[in-house]
Structures are given as C-alpha cells and as structure tokens.
Amino acid sequence: MLKLRILSPTAMTDDLVEILEADSAVSGIALMRGASVKPVGDVILADLAREATNDLLDELRELGLHRAGTITIEPVQTWLSHNGFDAEMHTPGSSADAVVWAEVAQRSYDESELNWTYLSFMSLATLLAAVAIANDSQILIIGAMVLGPEFGAIAALGVALVLRRFVLFAVAVRTLILGFVAAIGVTTLLCLLARVLGWITIEDVTGPRPATAFVYTPDKWSFIVAVIAAAAGVLSVTSARSGGLIGVFISVTTVPAAGNIALGIAFGAGSTTWGSLTQLSMNLGGMAVAGWATLALQQALWSRVVVRRPRFLRGHRPIP
Structure with a gap:
C-alpha cells in the first residue's frame, strides 16, 4: 500500500x-x-x-x-x-512485483548525481581496495566493495534505456567516468607517496597474490557474475528490498579493479594495470546490459498485468 x-x-x-x-x-x-x-x-x-x-x-x-x-x-x-x-x-498482480517507475526514476537520478559525497565514497573505497591488494587481504577487498557507491549509477543506465530518459543516461555515464577517474587519480597519488615512504614495494604489486589475483585476471566468470549480480541488484532496487544489494556489492570486481589500476600506474606495472582495466570494463559492461535486460523484462511482464486490469475489474465483485 x-x-x-x-x-x-x-x-x-x-x-x-x-x-x-x-x-x-x-x-x-x-x-x-x-x-x-x-x-x-x-x-x-x-x-x-x-x-x-x-x-x-x-x-x-x-x-x-x-x-x-x-x-x-x-x-x-x-x-x-x-x-x-x-x-x-x-x-491484478502482486505488490512485491509491482514496479513504480516514477519511484525508480527518481532514485536513479538521486544515486547517479555526481557530488562531493559520491566522489568521497568512491575515493575512499578505491584507496581501501589498494591497501587490500598490497596486503593481499580478502576481508579488506570485501570492505572496499561494500563501500563503493557505483552501483546506483550503473543501475541508472538500465533505467534510462528502458524509460528512454537520455538525460539520465548522460548523467550516469558522466558520474561513472569522472568518479572512477577521480578515485583512481587520488589513489595513484597516495600510492606514489606510499612507494616513496617504502610502505608498499613493487613486490607487493607484482608478486604472488593468491587471495586477490582475481582483480587483474578476468575470465568468463567475471562477466557471468556481473550479469547475475546486476540482475539481483535491479530487482532489489525496483522492489525496495535493499537487503539483496549487499550481495551485489560484494560480488562484482569494480572498485578492487580500480584500486589495482592505481597501484599499477604508481609502480609502472603494465600487466596488472591492463588486466584490471579489462576486469573493470567487463564488470561495468555486464552489469549495465544485465540491468537493462532485467528492467525491460519487468516492464514487459507488468504491461501484460496492466492490460488485464480493466477486464479483471469488470468481472470481480467486492469482498463482503
């Protein structure tokens, strides 16, 4: 209600x-x-x-x-x-399945706005990811994933395409690009400082990292996980059930890849940098496509319920 x-x-x-x-x-x-x-x-x-x-x-x-x-x-x-x-x-239909498109569009505009808060969370998450990679810590990687605010803008891409809100699409693309660029830039500068101080060495970046090697070694599962996570995330957004978003945040390798890109730039490690860039691109692309497909499917299914509504009402009597 x-x-x-x-x-x-x-x-x-x-x-x-x-x-x-x-x-x-x-x-x-x-x-x-x-x-x-x-x-x-x-x-x-x-x-x-x-x-x-x-x-x-x-x-x-x-x-x-x-x-x-x-x-x-x-x-x-x-x-x-x-x-x-x-x-x-x-x-007709279920309230849990009903998508209030005005609500979804408003939320998308709010969460894809490029502001100081978004940039701060993005930079802090990317910096935490860099620290996690330097220490090969999965716990810190998960913390960085949860802290990252980028999913709202990624989901907004699908909303914009389904509702044909091209201004929203441009805003979301701008927020994603500038957000990642700013976060990687800030993290790179701090990684350079850590390199000068001797807190992080080249071995930390290019040496064996069994717990965090997935950050710069994308494969087919990277794309599959991104698709599944985005579909679940969009369903959580449209149904107002935020609990599912936590699973999304700790499933996709976006912020960790950005942190590794910053480390690779600071230490001149080309292979890890390009591997992480590929990982980031695969995750962003897979999530954007899956988000759009999920929303388009919801719109198509709900439109059939809307068509049935007048006919349903004509033949239905009030409950005594």
Missing part, C-alpha cells in the same frame, strides 16, 4: 477527486480545502494499492498535475483497513 499526497490548484481539485473515486485501487481519500499555500489550492490524501500506481500517475500526468501542483508518493509500512485489503485484492 502507498500513500498519495497531492497539492492541487483549486481548479483541478474536483477532477482529481473524481479520478481517485473512480479507481477501485484507491481505498481512502481525504480532502482539505484551501490547505495548500503553494500552489494555492487544496491538499488531497489517498491510500493506493501499489500495483495500480503507474496507471493512476499516467492519468494525473495527462491532466498536467505534475506541472501545476505536486505529487508525493510514500510507502505505508503497516496498515489496518478492510477497504485497503479489498483494493489490493481487486488490483
């Missing part, structure tokens, strides 16, 4: 209330006349089955509400309502 809050210009309020009342997926409506200051008008609150959100938002957009007023969507964690139960039962 979702909670819908609308700030409506006075002239649009009656039409909006009529639309909400006619939709069986809406289980409750509250209207506060004159409560909105900007825009000058009214506040409408409604309880809505998650499965019907996209259809209703399309109707509201057709009226131009998103330009003249404001639409806010919030999840309802706990609710007790027979009307709400009826609304969910009368709406």
